[in-house]
Amino acid sequence: MRRLLKDAYLVTKSLQRSAAKNGVGFYWDIADSDNLASLVNRLSNPNNRERQVIREVLHRENPHTLLDAGCGVATELVSYRIGEIKVDYVGLDKSSYMLSKARKWHQEAKFVRGEVEALPFSDDSFDAVVLRHILEHLGDYKTAVKEALRVSSKVVIIDFFHRLLPLGLGWKIWDKDGYWNNWYSKTEFVRFLQSLDVPYKVITTKGNSGQTAEVYILEKRK
Numbered sequence: 001m002r003r004l005l006k007d008a009y010l011v012t013k014s015l016q017r018s019a020a021k022n023g024v025g026f027y028w029d030i031a032d033s034d035n036l037a038s039l040v041n042r043l044s045n046p047n048n049r050e051r052q053v054i055r056e057v058l059h060r061e062n063p064h065t066l067l068d069a070g071c072g073v074a075t076e077l078v079s080y081r082i083g084e085i086k087v088d089y090v091g092l093d094k095s096s097y098m099l100s101k102a103r104k105w106h107q108e109a110k111f112v113r114g115e116v117e118a119l120p121f122s123d124d125s126f127d128a129v130v131l132r133h134i135l136e137h138l139g140d141y142k143t144a145v146k147e148a149l150r151v152s153s154k155v156v157i158i159d160f161f162h163r164l165l166p167l168g169l170g171w172k173i174w175d176k177d178g179y180w181n182n183w184y185s186k187t188e189f190v191r192f193l194q195s196l197d198v199p200y201k202v203i204t205t206k207g208n209s210g211q212t213a214e215v216y217i218l219e220k221r222k
């Protein structure tokens with residue numbers, strides 16, 4: 001319980017710090033160009049433990065193709081380059097502003113505008129699908145996870161900004177900027193994964209604001 005309270009404190013502090021520093025709230029897609037650059041700089045450290053965990057999974061799974069669903073400005077791509085992960089990368093985001101920055105900074109990569117709840121790809125299109133820091137911001141994570149599993153042929157990696165609540169119910173928070181900023185229940189999430197009959201592993205690690213993050217690795221059954 002003490003650890004949980006500490007996490008809640010760190011997450012709240014991180015949101016407040018971000019809002020105060022940027023003057024525009026926490027969310028990348030409403031930050032102006034200068035603020036976005038500083039936010040990206042602060043949050044995209046490729047040596048952050050969550051990113052290392054994702055790279056370790058990718059090294060093991062060795063995918064040839066990868067969809068970064070809710071890619072933002074594609075900081076994951078920077079991490080893959082540093083980790084020498086050679087993968088055919090496609091980034092998808094619903095924000096054309098984020099995509100314009102991603103395209104400017106990564107001219108060689110492919111980006112698609114779309115929603116994670118309705119991925120514009122056929123079944124098994126990618127070996128791996130990554131959902132990093134995105135499910136918290138959706139009204140309903142179930143559709144997005146099912147979509148990720150549909151278009152993946154091997155593995156889906158879900159990185160939650162903060163670990164799931166060890167309680168029967170989560171918190172759905174609609175914040176003042178007009179975004180979901182949810183903190184989900186682990187019990188509910190695990191029950192959902194079991195209902196899909198998906199084998200999974202979870203890795204608890206340190207997030208980039210000092211909070212405890214959780215990375216779920218879902219193996220797609222053939």
Ligand SMILES: C[S@@+](CC[C@H](N)C(=O)[O-])C[C@H]1O[C@@H](n2cnc3c(N)ncnc32)[C@H](O)[C@@H]1O
Nearest residue numbers: 029070071072075093094095098115116132133
């Ligand atoms: C907190 S950022 C995370 C970006 C990136 N995954 C990362 O870890 O750096 C969340 C991103 O999700 C995007 N997003 C929010 N809802 C979405 C949706 N329904 N479909 C696709 N992208 C969405 C936002 O535009 C934003 O770029």
